[in-house]
Amino acid sequence: MATAAEPRKASLPLPGGQAGATVKLHPLTVAKMRTTPGGLHREEGRLAAVKALGLRVPREQWVDIPVVAFLIEHPGAGPVLVDTGFHPSVAVDPKGAMGRFGGLLFKDIRMEQAEAVPAQLRERGIDPSRLATVVMTHLHLDHAGAISEFPEATFVLSDLEWEAAANGNELDGYNKRQFDHAFDYRLLDFESAESDSFASFGRSFDLFGDGSVRLVFTPGHTRGHLSVVLRLRDREALLCGDAAYTRSTIEESRLPYKMEDEHRFKRSLREIQLFAEQTPDALVVPGHDMRALLLMDREY
Numbered sequence: 001m002a003t004a005a006e007p008r009k010a011s012l013p014l015p016g017g018q019a020g021a022t023v024k025l026h027p028l029t030v031a032k033m034r035t036t037p038g039g040l041h042r043e044e045g046r047l048a049a050v051k052a053l054g055l056r057v058p059r060e061q062w063v064d065i066p067v068v069a070f071l072i073e074h075p076g077a078g079p080v081l082v083d084t085g086f087h088p089s090v091a092v093d094p095k096g097a098m099g100r101f102g103g104l105l106f107k108d109i110r111m112e113q114a115e116a117v118p119a120q121l122r123e124r125g126i127d128p129s130r131l132a133t134v135v136m137t138h139l140h141l142d143h144a145g146a147i148s149e150f151p152e153a154t155f156v157l158s159d160l161e162w163e164a165a166a167n168g169n170e171l172d173g174y175n176k177r178q179f180d181h182a183f184d185y186r187l188l189d190f191e192s193a194e195s196d197s198f199a200s201f202g203r204s205f206d207l208f209g210d211g212s213v214r215l216v217f218t219p220g221h222t223r224g225h226l227s228v229v230l231r232l233r234d235r236e237a238l239l240c241g242d243a244a245y246t247r248s249t250i251e252e253s254r255l256p257y258k259m260e261d262e263h264r265f266k267r268s269l270r271e272i273q274l275f276a277e278q279t280p281d282a283l284v285v286p287g288h289d290m291r292a293l294l295l296m297d298r299e300y
C-alpha cells in the first residue's frame with residue numbers, strides 16, 4: 001500500500017486513567033442501509049450464497065440495518081470514540097460508500113448530514129479535530145469511513161486488523177484510502193504476554209489501566225476484530241462490533257453469511273455469549289441490529 005501511515009506498537013495504558021472510573025456511553029446512529037436476511041443470518045442450502053447477495057430476494061424482503069459508532073466519556077481521558085462510521089460526504093453521495101463489492105451485500109444507504117460522527121460530536125460540544133482517542137473495532141468500510149476527520153487522535157486497534165486491512169481490498173470490505181493517513185496508529189498484539197484474560201474473554205487490554213474501558217479480542221468477522229467492555233455507572237456494557245451483527249446472533253447463535261474465519265468467529269461468539277450469561281445485567285450491544293438500536297437509550 002502507499003505508506004503515509006506508519007503504525008507503531010501501542011503502549012498502554014493511555015494517560016488519564018483514574019482508580020474506580022466509570023464511563024458514559026452514547027450510541028450514535030450514523031446511517032441506515034439495507035441487506036438481505038440471508039446476509040445477516042446465513043441460510044442453508046444450495047442457494048444460500050445467491051440469496052445472501054440478494055439475487056433472488058424481492059426488494060421488500062431486504063432488511064434495514066444501522067451503521068453505528070459510540071461516544072464514550074471518560075472522567076480523566078475525556079471523550080473516546082469507538083469506530084467512525086461513514087465519511088460525512090456519504091450523506092451527500094451515498095453511492096460508492098460500500099465499494100463495488102460491499103454494494104452487493106449492502107444497499108440503499110440513507111444518511112443525514114447531521115448523522116455523521118463529527119457533526120454528532122460537535123452537537124455535544126466536542127471538537128472532532130481535537131479528539132484524542134479513537135478505538136477501531138475493525139477497519140471495514142462502514143467503520144473506518146470518517147477516520148480522516150480525526151487528525152489529532154490516537155487510533156487504537158489490533159495489529160492483525162491493520163495487517164489484514166493494509167493487505168486487503170474492497171472484496172474484503174476494506175478501502176485503504178480511508179485509513180492510509182500519517183496519523184497516530186497504535187497497534188495491539190493480543191497474542192503477546194501483555195494481553196490478559198478478562199471475564200469470559202481470553203485476550204484483553206485495559207485501555208486506561210483503570211478497568212473502565214477494556215478491549216477484548218474477538219476475531220473471526222475479520223482477522224483482527226476487537227470488542228469493547230465498558231464499566232458504566234451502574235452496569236457493564238459490551239460493544240460487540242461486528243463480532244455479532246444482531247441479538248439473534250448472540251441469543252440463537254445465528255451466524256452471518258460472511259465471516260473471515262468461521263472457526264474463530266464461533267469461538268469469539270462463545271466468549272460473548274458467556275459474558276452475557278455471566279453478566280446478566282450487562283448491556284450487550286450488537287453491531288448492526290436495528291431493533292436493538294431502537295430500544296437503546298440516548299445515553300447510559
Ligand SMILES: [Zn+2]
Nearest residue numbers: 138140221242
Ligand atoms: Zn464489518
